Amino acid sequence: MQMPPLDPAILARRGDIVAALRAIVPGEGVIDDLEGMRPYECDALSAYRQMPLVVVLPETVAQVSAILRYCQDNKVKVVPRGAGTSLSGGSMPVGDAILLGLGKFNRVLEIDYANRCARVQPGVTNLGVTKAVEHEGFYYAPDPSSQIACSIGGNVAENSGGVHCLKYGLTTNNLLGIELVLMTGEVVRLGGKHLDSEGYDLLGVMTGSEGLLGVVTEVTVRLLRKPATARAVLLGFPTEAAAADCVAAVIASGIIPAGMEMMDKDAVKCAEAYVGAGYPLDAEGLLIVELDGPPVEVDYLVERVAEIAKGRGATTVRVSNDEQERVLFWAGRKAAFPAVGQITPDYMCLDGSVPRGRLVEVLAEMREMSKQHRLRVVNVFHAGDGNLHPLILFDANDPDELRRAEEFGADILRLCVRVGGVLTGEHGVGIEKRDLMGVQFTEIDLDQQMRLKCAFDPDHLLNPGKVFPQLRRCAELGRVVVHHNKLPFPDIPRF
Amino acid sequence: MTSTIKPRDASELRQAVEWALNDGTTLDVRGQGSKIGLGKPMNCDQVLDLSGISGIVDYAPEELVVTLRAGTPMRDVEALLAQRNQMLAFEPPDLGPLLGREAGQGTLVGAVMGNLAGPRRLSAGAARDHLLGFSGVNGRGESFKSGGKVMKNVTGYDLSKLLAGSWGTLAVLDQVSVKVLPAPDQTRTLLLLGLDEAAAVRAMCAALGSPHEVSGAAHLPGKTALRLEGVAPSVEARLKALRELLADSGAKMAELGTLESRVFWREVRDVAPLKAAPEAVIWKISCPPTEGPAIVARLKVQRPGVEAFYDWSGGLIWLALPPSADADHAIVRGALGAKGGHATLMRAPQAVRAAVPVFQPQPAALAALASRVKESFDPKRLFNPGRMG
Numbered sequence: 001m002q003m004p005p006l007d008p009a010i011l012a013r014r015g016d017i018v019a020a021l022r023a024i025v026p027g028e029g030v031i032d033d034l035e036g037m038r039p040y041e042c043d044a045l046s047a048y049r050q051m052p053l054v055v056v057l058p059e060t061v062a063q064v065s066a067i068l069r070y071c072q073d074n075k076v077k078v079v080p081r082g083a084g085t086s087l088s089g090g091s092m093p094v095g096d097a098i099l100l101g102l103g104k105f106n107r108v109l110e111i112d113y114a115n116r117c118a119r120v121q122p123g124v125t126n127l128g129v130t131k132a133v134e135h136e137g138f139y140y141a142p143d144p145s146s147q148i149a150c151s152i153g154g155n156v157a158e159n160s161g162g163v164h165c166l167k168y169g170l171t172t173n174n175l176l177g178i179e180l181v182l183m184t185g186e187v188v189r190l191g192g193k194h195l196d197s198e199g200y201d202l203l204g205v206m207t208g209s210e211g212l213l214g215v216v217t218e219v220t221v222r223l224l225r226k227p228a229t230a231r232a233v234l235l236g237f238p239t240e241a242a243a244a245d246c247v248a249a250v251i252a253s254g255i256i257p258a259g260m261e262m263m264d265k266d267a268v269k270c271a272e273a274y275v276g277a278g279y280p281l282d283a284e285g286l287l288i289v290e291l292d293g294p295p296v297e298v299d300y301l302v303e304r305v306a307e308i309a310k311g312r313g314a315t316t317v318r319v320s321n322d323e324q325e326r327v328l329f330w331a332g333r334k335a336a337f338p339a340v341g342q343i344t345p346d347y348m349c350l351d352g353s354v355p356r357g358r359l360v361e362v363l364a365e366m367r368e369m370s371k372q373h374r375l376r377v378v379n380v381f382h383a384g385d386g387n388l389h390p391l392i393l394f395d396a397n398d399p400d401e402l403r404r405a406e407e408f409g410a411d412i413l414r415l416c417v418r419v420g421g422v423l424t425g426e427h428g429v430g431i432e433k434r435d436l437m438g439v440q441f442t443e444i445d446l447d448q449q450m451r452l453k454c455a456f457d458p459d460h461l462l463n464p465g466k467v468f469p470q471l472r473r474c475a476e477l478g479r480v481v482v483h484h485n486k487l488p489f490p491d492i493p494r495f
Numbered sequence: 496m497t498s499t500i501k502p503r504d505a506s507e508l509r510q511a512v513e514w515a516l517n518d519g520t521t522l523d524v525r526g527q528g529s530k531i532g533l534g535k536p537m538n539c540d541q542v543l544d545l546s547g548i549s550g551i552v553d554y555a556p557e558e559l560v561v562t563l564r565a566g567t568p569m570r571d572v573e574a575l576l577a578q579r580n581q582m583l584a585f586e587p588p589d590l591g592p593l594l595g596r597e598a599g600q601g602t603l604v605g606a607v608m609g610n611l612a613g614p615r616r617l618s619a620g621a622a623r624d625h626l627l628g629f630s631g632v633n634g635r636g637e638s639f640k641s642g643g644k645v646m647k648n649v650t651g652y653d654l655s656k657l658l659a660g661s662w663g664t665l666a667v668l669d670q671v672s673v674k675v676l677p678a679p680d681q682t683r684t685l686l687l688l689g690l691d692e693a694a695a696v697r698a699m700c701a702a703l704g705s706p707h708e709v710s711g712a713a714h715l716p717g718k719t720a721l722r723l724e725g726v727a728p729s730v731e732a733r734l735k736a737l738r739e740l741l742a743d744s745g746a747k748m749a750e751l752g753t754l755e756s757r758v759f760w761r762e763v764r765d766v767a768p769l770k771a772a773p774e775a776v777i778w779k780i781s782c783p784p785t786e787g788p789a790i791v792a793r794l795k796v797q798r799p800g801v802e803a804f805y806d807w808s809g810g811l812i813w814l815a816l817p818p819s820a821d822a823d824h825a826i827v828r829g830a831l832g833a834k835g836g837h838a839t840l841m842r843a844p845q846a847v848r849a850a851v852p853v854f855q856p857q858p859a860a861l862a863a864l865a866s867r868v869k870e871s872f873d874p875k876r877l878f879n880p881g882r883m884g
Contacts, residue, residue: 114700115783115810137706159649166646172653173624177835186860192835193783195810196610197660198855199865199883201623204656208649228706252557254580254677293708294736297729353645355558385646425647433650440650444637448872449652455867467651480635480874482517492507493547494500 001048001431003094003465010076010096014053017076021056021098024066029104031055040081040099044146045089045432047396052079052093057101061179061187061217067100068215069185077461080211082122082154085146087349088430090158090210094464102153105217108132115193116223117176122153122216126160129221138223141168144426145334153216159208161426163259163333166384167292168224170426172207179218180206183457193220205452210428211463213456227292230258231302232329235309236283236316240264243285244359246312247383250289251356253308255301259290260384261333264363267340267380267391268332274339277332280316287383288333290326336380337391344376344393348405352416353425356386365415366390373408375401387425388416414439429467437469451477497523499542505630505638505669511543512667512877513636521880524663526566526602530609532594534662534882535853536845545604548669553644556581560627560644562672565604572603576675584676585625586613588764593777594842598765604668610660613764614711614722617703617807619676623659631658631668634873644672657868663879665872679724682756684711685737687719687746692788695719696809698744700784703808705740707733712808713763719746722760768804771815775802776822776843782836784809793830798823818844824851854883 010017014032021030031037032054042049053076058064071078077097084091093099105121111133112118118140120129126147129140143162144150150160156178161170168174177191190203197203206213237243243262250257263271263279263286272279279286287309291301306317320326332339340347354362363379370377376393390412394405413423413433417440423433437446446468453460454474464471502508515522523539525531527546549566556579563572569587576582587606591598612621628642641654658665687698692714699712702721711722721737723730738748751759762768769777782790787809794801794814802815816823822843831838837855840848857865869876 112783113704114697114785116700116704138704159653161647161649169620169624170647170649172656173620182860182864184860188858188861188864190861194781194836195616195807196612196621196623196781198781198837198839199857199861200665200868201610201656201660202861202864202868204623204653204659205868207656208653225704225706248557251559254680256677293725294706294729294732296732297726300726300728353643353647355555355560355645357555357558382647387645387647420643421645422643422648422650424650425645426649428649429651437651442639445639445641445651448633448637448639449641449654451871452652452654452657452868455864455871478874480516492500492502492511494498 003050006096010053017098018054020070021054021067024070025056025058025063029057029059031057040084040093040101043084043086043089043091045087045092045430048089048092048431050093050095052099053096055099055101057104059104061181064181064215064217065185065187067098068181068183071098071461072183072185072459075459075461077464079463080157080215082151082157083125083149085150085154086158086428086430088424088428088432090428090430090466092431097464100215102151105153109218112193113138117193117220118223119218119220120152122156122219123151126150126152126155133223137226139226140221141174141224142171152219152221156207156216156219157209157211158428161387163261163382165382166260167256167258172204174222175203175207175219176222177220178203178206178216180214180216182214183461191220210430210467212453212467213462229295229298230290230292230326231298232320232326233289233291233302233305234279234316234318234329235287235289235314236280237285237312237314240285240363241360242313243287244363244383246287246309246314247359248356249308249312250305253304255304257289257384258292259288261288262286262381262383263333263336264379266376266378267336270339270343270378271332271336274342275331275335277328279332283316288329333380340378340391340393345395345397348392348394348409350388350390350392350409350412351424351427352413352421353385353387354416354419354421358419359383359386362388362415362419366412369408369411373404375404375408386421410436431466434467435469437467447472447477454478497539497542499544501544501547503547505548508548508667508669509632509636509638512632512634515541515877516634516636516875519875520877522877524667524879526605527568527600529591529596529601530594530605533609533841535884536849537879537882539880543667545667551575552670559646559675560672561675562644562670563603564670565668566602569601569603569606570599577678580678581675582678583625583673584615584619585622586615586764587611587622588613588766590765593766595773603673604671607659607671608661608663614713614760614806617712618708618710623656625674626655626659627672627674628655629658629668629671631666633666634875634877642672646674662882664869664883665878667878680726681730682722682724682753682760683730683734684751684756684759685721685723685734686749686751687741687744688749689717690719690744690746692791694744696785696788696805698741698746699808701740702737705737707737707740711760711763714805714809715768716804720759722756763806766813769802769813769815771802774818775815776818776847777841778814778816778827778838779841780812780814780831780836780838782810782812782831783834786832786834786836787812790830790832793832794827797826820847821851822847828855852884
């Protein structure tokens, strides 16, 4: 993974930069010793490590503003970081950049049940929001699997998903407002407790911008009332194709389940050995379908889903009878990644999204690739919204296996794009998929995105080396080429 | 008389924009022109008519996605989805009659460009939440794309959000992919009769804070309506539960069945409950739901003749005011208070819209950022110049 070359001038000024930061954030908020910085050297994409120039942990918006203004004035790069759980290297440090940690912004500021929203600081964990409101029967819908650790600010940066996106949307559909500090140090508010923007939807742009546009210092999230009840249905199929077929049939019948997850035979085997969820070991494809809502509706839909599954040749149909059983059905799915980790020294988790109708074909092709690359692949994924999580099993200590795993992963993502899908459904581009962006986008597509970046960060100081395979200077991107004296195109109808 | 250029496909569209760029010609970008009365009046050199780039490209009901060309009429899309018992869940309003035009006009992309949404905004989101991806032409005459056709996608910036609600000022789209959802089997409405505005908003917020999945909450004078949608047994059970929940509001209750409900909510969606005179000025306010009644009360002190109704549980206020040279913009925006929100002038004579800010003015830092964003797409300000003022 190639990162931009370090700027020796910045490295030489490290002492000045540290002193300037100490003048803004007093006490222990500036960490510049190696031992102290060690915990920040990577995020959850732990194959890649890098010490930052210095770590700063501000506590107030004024401090964040002063830090960014200082960085802008002195052309110092900044990498923002929430809880460091990015799977794509979104918060991986850069050697000549300040690491700006928002962990101290950890307070729930306001809960407004009447308007069904909460105002929280970005360092509050995803689950922390739900914990703060669940005693009143409310929750925050997006539930990435790292929800116990990941921060809301990080969720905004990555537009995080989870298993319930099909019905309840991603982070972007569950935000009402943010407070944002620009590289100039200006503090702006986007949205609030009301819906929609008075102008351009910059809240929508900020969500999923991977820390490249600004630093979020406050988030207003939508709260939802917990559904009256939820039940899960476990469906085993003799082929993966039949399972995928069932997914399409459920949706075509007009049912939008709260979650619809698929596991292949190897994933089922691993999960079953790990947690003993009672999964059918003979199934080639296993679906977990969750239905939520009023009890009478859930009962009705459970019946219909079971019927559809039987019509598609399901060999196992089990419905959770109580909350304990529902949680057990999910336990295997939720533990699937660590369970797979038991049978392999290392695994690489991918995140492509494909149209549901191409699932069967994509799974089959992946098996072929698996033979070619001589590496096993296990599939656990959000079938309802076509978001795949293939796990490639390999041993990182074998350089050849690591290389083959990376090539296999890239081939899978190319396949996703080829069938009309995308590189990443919820984990983000970061550094991990950066160099594959050209597979999905043309140079013009990427230039347009970079120009938007220039509107926020004209010197490319925020989170450098992420998302874009090749950065172009804003001045160069901003040039408009006009070909004068060209005749109007004569064949287009005009009147 | 402004001339019109009417490309027939994406390639001609790109050429048309390139030509405008080279010639320094500003473009009034239109689908069917059904919303030209919305926004700041413009004085463009040329109309860019997208109605020639029309038609469904791909519709796969089980994928919950429809892909179509920019000039495709809204009614064609709605008819197509209805055949497969699906819908645009954001419930795009037909603002034709409000704007003194025929009903049933406009394009889907036009609704997206205004980020329009009906009563289901509360539970299903606005156009912004349903635009999965697009292709189009930027102000440099370059064809580009963003997003895709899949439900979950975080690859690159989410330009779909930015384009939705940009009123054609950033790029000219030639194709979009939009998320669709199953249409509900049944729609029923619980009516609470005789509540004042404050009690109505309390009841609506209580209903939305319940687990009964309310998908519409509107308050018209004397009548508060809560919509329930879904399969029959579920709607029945939730209706009963909602009646019990709201029993202590003291309101007399009534119900609307599926057909009556559909008519009622279509009227709310299209702003039909405002019985204002044709010359009245119409405003739309988005605010925190519980602030709605206080905003209207403040307004009434200065303009006793104001007519109002509420949607989105109180978070959307439609206002009709007697005609005036400045549309009372300072009074309306002054009434918003400190809790946030924005007011958009939705109907007023051209001269009035030219004289006052149609969209809520933004703080300086935000306005400057928005201007840089505009420049990043359309540096020569070719597309709908000034429309979002």
